Amino acid sequence: MTYRVGKYTLPEYSVLMSVYDRELPENLNESLESMLMQSYPPSDFVLVCDGKLTCELNIIVKSFQDEFKHIFHIVQIDENVGVGKAYNEGIKACKCDYIVKMDSDDISLPNRCLKQMTLFAVKPKLDIIGTYVEEFDTDTDEVVSVKKVPVMHKDIASYSKRRNPFNRQSVAFRKSFAEKIGGYSDLKMCEDYEFIARMLQHGAKGQNIPEVLVRYRIDENTVDTRKSWEHTKAFIRVRWIIHRSGYTGFRDFFMPCALQLGLFIFPRKFTRWVYRTFLRK
Known part of the structure; x- marks a missing residue:
């Protein structure tokens, strides 16, 4: 139709x-x-x-x-x-x-x-x-x-x-x-x-x-999943694959990976605040 x-x-x-x-x-x-x-x-x-x-x-x-x-x-x-x-x-x-x-x-x-x-x-x-x-x-x-x-x-x-x-x-x-x-x-x-x-x-x-x-x-588990080591490894791996393909420069690879590592290291409350304040609008 x-x-x-x-x-x-x-x-x-x-x-x-x-x-x-x-x-x-x-x-x-x-x-x-x-x-x-x-x-x-x-x-x-x-x-x-x-x-x-x-x-x-x-x-x-x-x-x-x-x-x-x-x-x-x-x-x-x-x-x-x-x-x-x-x-x-x-x-x-x-x-x-x-x-x-x-x-x-x-x-x-x-x-x-x-x-x-x-x-x-x-x-x-x-x-x-x-x-x-x-x-x-x-x-x-x-x-x-x-x-x-x-x-x-x-x-x-x-x-x-x-x-x-x-x-x-x-x-x-x-x-x-x-x-x-x-x-x-x-x-x-x-x-x-x-x-x-x-x-x-x-x-x-x-x-x-x-x-x-x-x-x-x-x-309540969403933030824990996003800051988990498993997710962090996958996050970095994918950006490395994209970087190696020639699509991104090194700064494009490094900056988001550094932020993700920070979210992994810092407390859960901080991670939740970052997601709601900067990564969501």
Whole structure:
């Protein structure tokens, strides 16, 4: 079915989501519902099951598969392979050239895909589109912060030298461009930033919609995860990979890594203050 906004015909799109056995069933249910009930609904929905799921998660998946059988497709991976490999399997299965990425515990607002596909239609040379993201407390539903990112491509390109210029929870991109650069790398953490940096390095054009269109869950453990040694190692490793590729200079590599090491070393209260004061707006 053709969907038009003014004089523009919107492109059809696939939704790409990956889930594994540690996801909470209620979060997956809310996430799936938020994407399948968009004001401009998807033509294709690819859910990658990264390893065997729990019985509760399988029940959720089966219920959506039965209700949306004409568009809902499952890619089953027998063993957990990690986000990067799971996304690559999902990208292969997506039927549309425009892919809207969705995490299995986030919530998309009803007009997210309408606004992203409208921008793709208005500016057909764009390859990546993101949005602002609202972080909310998963227990109280209280808004904690809004993560803003640069809007226009020039600012995105500059910002990308040190940080991800797109909120990973909000990204939509061209399948053809993603396949041209080889998809996601086989990284266990921070794979989204490496993927975006490689897209931009190879000439992808991007833009962000300066509006909150995705809600991102956080809880009392989020800060601990962000300042953990595992996350810190992954943070530094990805920036080193990007630096070695020639995309960034040494200062671009060193400065964010020094900040991350500081967040790892300093107390939890300080880390929380830095995130809310400087890394979120």
